[in-house]
């Protein structure tokens with residue numbers, strides 16, 4: 001039922017955006033295809049040398065040129081995972097960062113640098129393929145799943161667009177993977193992504209364990225409450241082409257991630273911003289670090305002890321920024337709510353318990369949770 005609802009709503013909103021009926025992909029004419037292709041920001045960017053189309057110009061209260069704190073980067077906590085001679089100190093650092101920042105960077109995480117470099121190389125190669133080759137992986141119109149190559153998750157209020165294209169596909173567990181959305185070119189794409197997924201488990205488990213202990217639970221309890229072995233690793237590649245007006249446009253608009261938490265690999269081009277104490281700050285790029293975002297589901301599960309972080313991205317005038325977030329999330333029919341051990345008469349639940357798929361549906365359609 002829920003999936004029907006997804007499909008119907010999306011189709012309707014897409015219809016009203018374009019003022020025409022959507023046809024199934026197989027019925028698309030060449031001119032439809034061309035229109036679809038021209039919607040990609042990568043194409044818009046290659047045609048925009050001076051200015052940018054109106055729909056990419058943010059409202060004044062969002063324009064990064066005037067809403068970013070200048071002359072300073074935000075030093076979000078950097079956590080050295082090799083610090084585990086002092087388990088207690090490492091644990092405290094992760095817990096404090098998750099309570100007060102909702103964002104931190106981890107170094108010495110035991111994912112070999114070459115595994116990350118290769119992940120970045122194959123992703124970049126995919127986005128540098130001719131447009132028609134990428135369209136083979138396009139998210140089918142009206143699809144109930146998020147997976148595929150595409151340009152935006154939802155139409156924003158006011159019809160504004162972000163300066164970014166993306167590719168989504170799951171990388172874990174094997175039963176959830178749909179290889180249809182994994183690029184076949186470059187040929188090493190699959191092997192490289194499988195290797196990255198394998199190495200990610202260590203970081204995921206360590207973070208869940210620390211966050212669990214930080215709530216006064218046994219080390220294994222939080223991951224279990226998050227779906228255990230069913231936990232889904234959803235990879236996204238964000239591709240932000242150079243933009244002639246980085247002062248006026250945004251890549252990804254302000255949001256909190258819906259996941260439990262997100263583990264993100266950026267390239268060396270700055271662009272991530274976090275909202276702290278009422279202001280937008282650039283987050284410092286640290287080579288080989290992973291950026292961790294606490295997402296909505298951990299905030300919910302912890303009944304508000306850990307906080308998801310509001311963040312957004314800016315774009316660069318000359319350089320292409322690319323990032324690889326992996327969203328750790330439950331299967332869509334899995335229920336998430338404040339953990340029973342954290343709720344009693346003195347501590348009532350601050351959030352509803354609901355299926356993750358329903359949470360996503362409400363958030364994407366801007367319906368109160």
Ligand code: OGA
Nearest residue numbers: 238252272311313323325
């Ligand atoms: C996202 C996101 C940040 C980045 O895709 O949810 O926040 O640095 N990306 O690209």
Ligand code: NI
Nearest residue numbers: 255256257311
């Ligand atoms: Ni995000």
